[in-house]
Amino acid sequence: GEDVEQSLFLSVREGDSSVINCTYTDSSSTYLYWYKQEPGAGLQLLTYIFSNMDMKQDQRLTVLLNKKDKHLSLRIADTQTGDSAIYFCAESGPNNNDMRFGAGTRLTVKP
Amino acid sequence: NAGVTQTPKFRVLKTGQSMTLLCAQDMNHEYMYWYRQDPGMGLRLIHYSVGEGTTAKGEVPDGYNVSRLKKQNFLLGLESAAPSQTSVYFCASTTTGSYEQYFGPGTRLTVT
Numbered sequence: 001g002e003d004v005e006q007s008l009f010l011s012v013r014e015g016d017s018s019v020i021n022c023t024y025t026d027s028s029s030t031y032l033y034w035y036k037q038e039p040g041a042g043l044q045l046l047t048y049i050f051s052n053m054d055m056k057q058d059q060r061l062t063v064l065l066n067k068k069d070k071h072l073s074l075r076i077a078d079t080q081t082g083d084s085a086i087y088f089c090a091e092s093g094p095n096n097n098d099m100r101f102g103a104g105t106r107l108t109v110k111p
Numbered sequence: 112n113a114g115v116t117q118t119p120k121f122r123v124l125k126t127g128q129s130m131t132l133l134c135a136q137d138m139n140h141e142y143m144y145w146y147r148q149d150p151g152m153g154l155r156l157i158h159y160s161v162g163e164g165t166t167a168k169g170e171v172p173d174g175y176n177v178s179r180l181k182k183q184n185f186l187l188g189l190e191s192a193a194p195s196q197t198s199v200y201f202c203a204s205t206t207t208g209s210y211e212q213y214f215g216p217g218t219r220l221t222v223t
Contacts, residue, residue: 004153008151031210033210040216040217041216041217042115042201042203042214042215042216042217043154043201043203043212043214044214045210045211045212048210048211088153088154090153097142097144097159097161097167099156099212100153101153101154101155102153103151103152103153104153
């Protein structure tokens, strides 16, 4: 089946930028997503990008998409301790019924 | 609005026992999903529903059954629990035209 892969752990210092990377294999992906999961909670959508876009910026978040390399990244500027969570990369076709998730990257922000 | 709620939050079963997990949403969403989350793996889709009275298989449906008798509820059943079904189960819902799936807080199930 199609895969979504991401590294499992990332540790940064408060105030630094965090970059979480993701690769996917399905060339027909239409939407790519970043979800955040805080301890004991469900996933919450952080941001998404259409496959025909290269970049999307939303306040401290910047999403970069390299469709040729099937590489997605999430940059968090000025990372805060409240950003500590697990970040999931996901992709889907034109509808949400075929969403595929990566294993999640646990971001730890040290003061 | 409560959003998506799941009952129970935690459960321990013995091998062979049965149970039903309840997911409820108050957003009038058409689509509902059951996922399982295992360490080191992404969420995997078990079953989903595109409307009241409909269900469909996802990536890992074996050992589970579902029902969607009311639009707001989506039930996940385990008829004969196995240790391999130890996992955290998430329910999600969405509506037509939305890119976002709204997730419940999860149910942590342990089968001994």
